[in-house]
Amino acid sequence: MSIDIETAARVAKLARIRVEDDALPSLAQEFSNILGFIEQLNEVDVEGVEPMVSVEPMRLKRRQDVVTDGGMQDKVLANAPDAREGFFAVPKVVE
Amino acid sequence: MTDLTKLKISEARDALRKGDVTSVELTEACLAAIDKADALGAFVHKTPEAAMGQAKSADTRIKAGDAPDLCGIPLGIKDLFCTKGVPSQAASAILNGFKPEYESTVTSQLFDAGAVMLGKLNMDEFAMGSSNETSTYGNAINPWRRGNDDTALTPGGSSGGSASAVAADLCLAATGTDTGGSIRQPAAFTGITGIKPTYGRCSRWGIVAFASSLDQAGPMTKDVRDAAIMLEAMCGHDPKDSTSADLAVPNFEAMLTGDIKGKTIGIPREYRMDGMPDEIETLWSEGRRMLEDAGAVIKDISLPHTKYALPAYYVIAPAEASSNLARYDGVRYGHRAKLAQGDGITEMYEKTRAEGFGPEVQRRVMVGTYVLSAGFYDAYYNRARKVRTLIKKDFEDVFAQGVDAILTPATPSSAFELGKEVSDPVEMYLNDVFTVTVNLAGLPGISVPTGLDSQGLPLGLQLIGRPWEEGDLLNTAYALEQAAGFVAKPNQWW
Numbered sequence: 210m211s212i213d214i215e216t217a218a219r220v221a222k223l224a225r226i227r228v229e230d231d232a233l234p235s236l237a238q239e240f241s242n243i244l245g246f247i248e249q250l251n252e253v254d255v256e257g258v259e260p261m262v263s264v265e266p267m268r269l270k271r272r273q274d275v276v277t278d279g280g281m282q283d284k285v286l287a288n289a290p291d292a293r294e295g296f297f298a299v300p301k302v303v304e
Numbered sequence: 305m306t307d308l309t310k311l312k313i314s315e316a317r318d319a320l321r322k323g324d325v326t327s328v329e330l331t332e333a334c335l336a337a338i339d340k341a342d343a344l345g346a347f348v349h350k351t352p353e354a355a356m357g358q359a360k361s362a363d364t365r366i367k368a369g370d371a372p373d374l375c376g377i378p379l380g381i382k383d384l385f386c387t388k389g390v391p392s393q394a395a396s397a398i399l400n401g402f403k404p405e406y407e408s409t410v411t412s413q414l415f416d417a418g419a420v421m422l423g424k425l426n427m428d429e430f431a432m433g434s435s436n437e438t439s440t441y442g443n444a445i446n447p448w449r450r451g452n453d454d455t456a457l458t459p460g461g462s463s464g465g466s467a468s469a470v471a472a473d474l475c476l477a478a479t480g481t482d483t484g485g486s487i488r489q490p491a492a493f494t495g496i497t498g499i500k501p502t503y504g505r506c507s508r509w510g511i512v513a514f515a516s517s518l519d520q521a522g523p524m525t526k527d528v529r530d531a532a533i534m535l536e537a538m539c540g541h542d543p544k545d546s547t548s549a550d551l552a553v554p555n556f557e558a559m560l561t562g563d564i565k566g567k568t569i570g571i572p573r574e575y576r577m578d579g580m581p582d583e584i585e586t587l588w589s590e591g592r593r594m595l596e597d598a599g600a601v602i603k604d605i606s607l608p609h610t611k612y613a614l615p616a617y618y619v620i621a622p623a624e625a626s627s628n629l630a631r632y633d634g635v636r637y638g639h640r641a642k643l644a645q646g647d648g649i650t651e652m653y654e655k656t657r658a659e660g661f662g663p664e665v666q667r668r669v670m671v672g673t674y675v676l677s678a679g680f681y682d683a684y685y686n687r688a689r690k691v692r693t694l695i696k697k698d699f700e701d702v703f704a705q706g707v708d709a710i711l712t713p714a715t716p717s718s719a720f721e722l723g724k725e726v727s728d729p730v731e732m733y734l735n736d737v738f739t740v741t742v743n744l745a746g747l748p749g750i751s752v753p754t755g756l757d758s759q760g761l762p763l764g765l766q767l768i769g770r771p772w773e774e775g776d777l778l779n780t781a782y783a784l785e786q787a788a789g790f791v792a793k794p795n796q797w798w
Binding site: 212216217220221223224225226227228236239240242243244246247248249250251252253255258259260261262263264265267269270272281284285287288289290291297299300301302 | 401402403404405502503504517543546547549550609611612614615616618619626630633634635636637638639640643647648649650651652653654655657658661666667669670671673674675677684686687688689690691692693694696728729730733744745746771
């Protein structure tokens with residue numbers, strides 16, 4: 210399958226990664242190569258096969274629905290590029 | 305005692321308990337070796353002060369007679385593990401400056417057992433790569449060279465720094481992680497031992513996530529006994545990882561008898577690849593003979609879906625990565641791009657991720673985004689998950705036929721040159737051809753060094769075991785190790 214430049218641009222947008230226009234043709238080519246490799250999967254007969262959900266069958270554990278952690282706002286914010294007044298700060302989202 | 309850094313965990317443990325050496329002496333020796341080895345690019349964040357503190361506490365504990373096996377043993381920790389207050393950035397620029405406020409479960413367990421952390425080890429960015437060339441820190445270098453040729457070779461990846469550090473005797477052992485072969489391939493390239501346990505054996509909590517259904521941590525060590533000792537300390541149930549198995553962890557070291565009489569070893573015909581070098585072929589048949597001589601029954605087996613493992617992996621792993629790496633948005637930790645006048649939050653995300661992620665990580669995140677996008681989810685992602693079911697069934701079928709372990713080459717070649725121009729990413733992906741099936745099936749796999757190629761570079765064989773039977777697998781590996789008698793070491797040039 211061949212990926213065109215428009216599709217490459219759309220995927221970059223969905224992934225929230227800025228790709229400059231002049232880099233799109235080579236990106237599209239790389240996608241095409243990788244997807245071409247993946248196309249081999251179409252040779253496999255998967256009729257009636259369940260998609261794998263969990264590699265080792267196990268029941269997820271349950272626990273009491275109670276607070277076990279918290280009260281560490283300083284630690285949560287310690288690594289933030291921009292934290293103010295106890296919050297993460299970001300550019301204006303709503304006009 | 306000379307050459308303290310060359311000690312294995314088992315030897316150091318015994319010497320510490322006898323009082324022949326102290327953890328402080330061991331740690332000082334390792335720190336000195338690390339300072340002389342910057343040319344290897346293995347240690348990327350050194351923590352000498354913390355290490356000396358841990359070593360002193362370990363010595364007190366040993367004197368008091370309360371000493372677990374790893375007490376006082378100096379280790380290197382892959383940069384993928386979150387270590388409290390110490391940079392942990394998965395070798396990515398997007399986590400520049402990130403110092404976790406918490407400790408990963410695996411490193412907590414190691415430190416509770418008294419282990420000493422010397423520093424953080426280089427790796428491929430977000431563990432995506434097979435040559436350690438995608439790291440923001442620059443390359444890690446293999447201590448092995450082709451005879452007198454000084455061409456820099458890769459230590460493999462993604463746990464390249466771990467492999468280089470252990471092979472060069474900078475630390476007694478190191479942690480690694482393995483999503484498609486990232487412990488076993490670098491171990492093979494550097495002449496050391498590396499085991500990826502069954503999916504769920506080690507808690508993933510606090511390990512930077514790449515592909516959550518495939519990622520497992522494991523030890524990278526100088527021999528199989530050390531792998532058994534260190535694996536035991538790393539394993540165990542953790543309520544903070546819902547996929548961690550609530551199973552008792554056996555004393556793996558006690559299971560190393562070397563007796564494999566009557567065990568059935570499968571040789572999968574699909575692992576005989578076109579264009580495989582004769583040396584790999586010979587190594588494999590030698591391994592087969594060694595296990596046979598040790599009393600194992602050799603059985604030719606078929607794993608018919610092997611060919612589809614790599615393409616399935618290159619759907620599933622990028623899909624999970626695109627989801628896991630969505631968290632790097634410049635808000636909560638790490639890098640945030642400088643914004644232009646009028647830039648909003650979308651520009652912040654896009655610029656931050658373009659600046660912070662390297663090309664291979666960007667490529668995989670976008671491939672993953674594509675295969676999960678509307679209209680392609682069934683054609684790619686669901687199909688790959690169905691193929692994964694079939695790959696696992698291949699293994700279940702041969703185990704049901706009485707096969708105890710499977711012997712394969714660990715890698716399709718010995719360590720290759722760094723900086724070799726790879727125009728097609730798919731070419732690089734072929735490095736994982738023998739290891740990736742094991743992750744897709746969730747099985748334990750171990751790489752054991754068994755020989756040198758004609759250029760004097762180490763080669764390894766892989767043994768694959770039944771789920772949860774790491775003890776039995778380690779014992780088979782131990783028998784192979786004894787028969788192979790691999791003792792070669794790289795000549796020190798750094």
